[in-house]
Amino acid sequence: MSQDVVVSLKNVNKIFYSKEKEHHVLKGINFEVKQGEVVALIGPSGSGKSTCLRTINALETITSGNVEVCGINYRDSKQSLHMIRRNTGMIFQRFELFPHMTAKENVALGPQLVLGKSKEESTQMATDLLKRVGLSAHMDKYPRGLSGGQQQRVAIARALAINPKVLLCDEPTSALDPELVDEVVDILVDIARTGMTMIVVTHELYFAQKVSHRTMFLESGLIVEQGNTKEMFAAPKTERLQTFLKRITHQT
Ligand SMILES: Nc1ncnc2c1ncn2[C@@H]1O[C@H](COP(=O)(O)OP(=O)(O)OP(=O)(O)O)[C@@H](O)[C@H]1O
Numbered sequence: 001m002s003q004d005v006v007v008s009l010k011n012v013n014k015i016f017y018s019k020e021k022e023h024h025v026l027k028g029i030n031f032e033v034k035q036g037e038v039v040a041l042i043g044p045s046g047s048g049k050s051t052c053l054r055t056i057n058a059l060e061t062i063t064s065g066n067v068e069v070c071g072i073n074y075r076d077s078k079q080s081l082h083m084i085r086r087n088t089g090m091i092f093q094r095f096e097l098f099p100h101m102t103a104k105e106n107v108a109l110g111p112q113l114v115l116g117k118s119k120e121e122s123t124q125m126a127t128d129l130l131k132r133v134g135l136s137a138h139m140d141k142y143p144r145g146l147s148g149g150q151q152q153r154v155a156i157a158r159a160l161a162i163n164p165k166v167l168l169c170d171e172p173t174s175a176l177d178p179e180l181v182d183e184v185v186d187i188l189v190d191i192a193r194t195g196m197t198m199i200v201v202t203h204e205l206y207f208a209q210k211v212s213h214r215t216m217f218l219e220s221g222l223i224v225e226q227g228n229t230k231e232m233f234a235a236p237k238t239e240r241l242q243t244f245l246k247r248i249t250h251q252t
Helices: 049-056 078-087 103-113 119-132 148-160 178-193 205-211 229-234 239-251
Strands: 005-017 022-034 038-042 064-069 088-091 166-170 197-201 214-219 222-228
Touching (some): 022 049, 022 222, 038 049, 049 064, 078 088, 103 148, 178 197, 178 205, 205 229, 205 239, 214 239, 222 229
Parallel strands (some): 038 197, 166 197
Antiparallel strands (some): 005 022, 214 222
């Protein structure tokens, strides 16, 4: 793997097994994401976007194929999984903050537990990051005292607190009231501008257009089309992407 490739998926298959049947959700996914690239993953509901994202930090194990983050495969050794989690920050649709911890404590946890920083140093890092996401005035509040947009900004600060090599975003704006979406989008666009490598699963085309260099369109577990985001949205090549874009555009 060349040095500037941060994430690599090769022929990745994921099958969920239940009593009655098997569900083949990812059907031979191949892609690479290079240092500093921002990639959007779009597609219909159930197409496998979140599952695909979750295989990267091994929140979801794969059935076959190969996934590497910074050249590390989680199956390599006992330390590999820890190293992969150490290199990947993740933001979830529903924030997933610890409710019994303040914003600052939520953000300081990663530096302390993952990076082994002292309490003082971790708190300082949390303070700096919360300032960066515009939450100076809310650091000592608990999640229940914050709006959805503010909670997601705490979650972004928490994801950045371990200095990850790649930021994985799983529909970071879907659970927000429409008037709160922009405050989160703007922060993520700012982070993308700093050169952070990012993979963003989203339903919102305007967000994908604003933040990403490249888009991959997933349907029924296959990458049907991918390319430069602006070009792809302006002139989709496949009929399936054309239909998808039309449907989404009519919904909004
Ligand atoms: N843990 C699981 N066990 C069984 N099936 C699962 C599991 N997780 C996901 N699936 C199934 O895999 C398929 C893909 O789900 P996934 O969440 O990856 O799709 P998605 O494209 O992100 O959808 P959405 O846009 O609605 O979030 C769905 O049919 C889903 O029901």
